[in-house]
Amino acid sequence: MAESEPRSPQNAPRHWRYAAGVAMAGVLAFGGWGLWRAWSPAPPPAPAGPEAARDARAQHAELEQLRQRVTTLSRSDQISREANRDLQGTLSERDEEIAGLRADVAFYERLVGSTAQRRGLAVHALRVQAQNGGAWHFTSTLTQNLNRGAVSAGRLTVALEGSRGGKLQKLAWDDLRQQPNAPGLAYSFKYFQQIEGDLFLPAGVTPVRVIVRLTPQSGAAVEQSFTWAEATREGSGATAAE
Template sequence: MASRPPPRFVVRPHDEASQRRRRLWLGAAWLASLLLTALMVGMLAWRTTPAAVDRREAKQLAAENESLKQQVANLRRAQQVTDIATRSLRGTLAEREEEINGLRADLGFYSRLVGGNAQREGLKVQEVQLRPVGGSHAWNLALSLTQNAKRGSDVSGTVTLSVEGVRADKVVALDWSALGDAAQKDGLPFRFRYFQQLHATFMLPADFKPTRLRIHVRSEDDDGVDRTVAWSDALSGNLTTIEGGH
């Protein structure tokens, strides 16, 4: 038998429930789109309100403030490290300068002692050092005398001191009789061939401000030596700026 062609029309029963569900889904989707649109519009409007702008600016300023605080803290720490390093370097430089001054003094002392210039020189005040006595107005003095080793003979004599300074707004000088004790009223005795160090302790008035120390060396054989040393140099033991002398 010949097969029959398929029908051109199909008759199906009308489903009203399915159409209602479709319409409900379409309505719900449309309502959801409206709600989403309204929410987005509301958020945009909220972000553009003055209060929202102020909040954003306040938050941004707070973040910048915290960043600046951190930068300041870092700079302070860096400055502290730099200060510590600078103080350490200054201390090291001061120590090295003190060592160099000591070596220079030693070099001058031994150069004069051995007489490298082949001259027969006489007495010389090689070193002067002052140290305060704690809890008083007294001072300890250490004084080094030298002569050229080429002289080859002993030298003897006495040393006296005088201190110049300011007292009651006047420049005054205190001689040895006002500084030394009764047992050494004639001065500090010395006798040596190459060098000798002398020690003495003297007292200054409480209202006296010293500025210079005068040293008078009297020898039995020579005319003697007078030296003027700035008080600050005597405190540091630095005689590179000794004034006067013969």
């Protein structure tokens, strides 16, 4: 049998270069495929099936329902808050009205009730409120229940005591009305009446006391004094002591 020809040393490098070339071509081909995958546009998504479309519609409907519910609850809360504020305001007004009516009932019971103390002509209360231009508006409540059914008539005037420049100052009705020989305010009633008028205080005068004088058509005059602080306080003003 013939012996094979031994491989010459010159042929070895040629085979090695061939193998290296094949390997290099494979590497380049793989790298090119990777770059193409990285930079090529993504394929369009597969069209959704009927079940996916139904799920999307259901989610959209649920979302709209939740939004509508939030809007409704928010509006309901706003309406409740407004109604509560209105109710609180109404209750406060009712409390004030009830307090006023109770005071009126107590006043009428003292005046015309079966156990009321009989009193002649009197100034029951006085209230003074500031107006524009240095004017003061007063409201005086007159009462009498001594002669039931009889009419009390006459004139009302007001005087004031105060201080100006550290000295006592007394202002008569003419001074407070800024009118010489100013007539008093007429009154005529059986049980009670409110008389209203305006006073004008000169600049620099600090009021201390107000004196209301009633001059009936017959009988002696009646005077009742009130402190300025009581007459100008918030509420019903000053009330004569029983």
